[in-house]
Amino acid sequence: MSRELRSRGDSYDNIEPLFEKIEALDASDSRRETLRGELIERCLPLAEHIARRFAGRGEIFDDLLQVARLGLVQATDRFDVTRGSSFLSFAVPTIMGEVRRHFRDNTWSVRVPRRVKEIQLTIGPTVEVLAQRLGRLPRAKEIAAELEVDVVEVTHALIAGNAYQSSSIDALAGEDNQNTPLPLLESLGAEEPAFHLVVDFMAVKPLIGELPERERQVLMMRFFESRTQAQIAAYLGVSQMHVSRILSRTLRTLREQALRD
Structure with missing residues (x-):
């Protein structure tokens, strides 16, 4: 949002x-x-x-x-x-x-x-x-x-x-x-430039709720708390590359599920 x-x-x-x-x-x-x-x-x-x-x-x-x-x-x-x-x-x-x-x-x-x-x-x-x-x-x-x-x-x-x-x-x-x-x-x-984000958010919200805990946590920190990948990696004790892979995989899954539904 x-x-x-x-x-x-x-x-x-x-x-x-x-x-x-x-x-x-x-x-x-x-x-x-x-x-x-x-x-x-x-x-x-x-x-x-x-x-x-x-x-x-x-x-x-x-x-x-x-x-x-x-x-x-x-x-x-x-x-x-x-x-x-x-x-x-x-x-x-x-x-x-x-x-x-x-x-x-x-x-x-x-x-x-x-x-x-x-x-x-x-x-x-x-x-x-x-x-x-x-x-x-x-x-x-x-x-x-x-x-x-x-x-x-x-x-x-x-x-x-x-x-x-x-x-x-x-x-x-x-x-x-x-x-x-x-x-x-x-x-x-x-059209209100940001209004479509409300509808998009409502469409993807239930899909986010079904994600595994780790994927949901990384997604929330990146896009809702505006943390960098490096900050997320330091918080979780993993490499930045690992965080990048989690984000890529999670976003791809959400996109496919949203388009399919």
Whole structure:
């Protein structure tokens, strides 16, 4: 995960204790609503990251941001901290599902078979359920098993989710700082440069957890603690060449498993 996202760990990765505080309070305790508001506010940047990822597809960014924030509120209210999974692993697919539903419900422009549409409508809620159960984003075959449909149909439905409304690049889509209407071409948003790292990290996280202790320790020290190979070698009492071989073998294994899944 990028340094920028790790620096915000208090907002994302370490937010579960706040859920536990809320859960411990009586339902009538006024502090529950105060803590809930604090929790949502701390996670607002996550909603903005996701909204920006969908910017430039014919929808006004402010609308996407509102939809993403609605998804964040829903994720906050639905998250069950007692299951032991992280809030981030549940919130990301929930918010992204809400934004995708916004496009799906308002902007179909390509003719899609009814069967594919029906499956596509069920994918969002299914991803939320599986993400809560598994503690990570589900794979296509896991979604298919949950829905009891063929994995090919799930794949088609996921692809169909991109059948959004096409818009002219000359259409007015926003205003500049002087309230002058701007064509879409001049107001296209850019994807958050580091956001894809969140999804990548969530995809590889369960694979890291399955590594042998030594390989996982070397990987964590190198990429999460930013230690050099020489420092790792000195800590473990082995040669730097041995550390290099461990890293190469481990990264190759993770890459192959991630691509295969």
